Amino acid sequence: MPTQKDVLNKKIEKGEHWFWKGEVDKRKNPIFNQMGDRLQARRVVWVQQGNTLEHEEILFNKCGEKSCVLPAHQKVTLRTGQRHDTCSKGHSLLDSGNVYVAPDGRVRCQKCKRERTYESQARTIQQKNWIIKQLTEELEQLKNR
């Protein structure tokens, strides 16, 4: 019977990065399906390679290749608490005026939230304009009939 290690190795293309050839989740994170249990493949490989990981610790992929499971390309961070000084767009998270606590308990960026709101409002306006344009054209066609 193949061991967990054999099964894992079959799903990894080893090179400069260790590309995961198995299942991925919606966010493209490698998933190791162990008899119905969907485990984070990066964690499984990490432990398989002799590293330890506490429950409250998560692995953060630092090489930028989402499907890479190479332990040397992962960074251990804490699951809870503030992990970064800035958000992914570089806004400060140390500025208490710019942060809010999301329902999931994480500290989030206010500026990004505002930008997202503006974007969705802009999209709605664009859609409305498009509909008005269509209706105007239809009206013109009716008039010219």
Ligand SMILES: [Zn+2]
């Ligand atoms: Zn990598």
Ligand SMILES: [Zn+2]
């Ligand atoms: Zn931000």
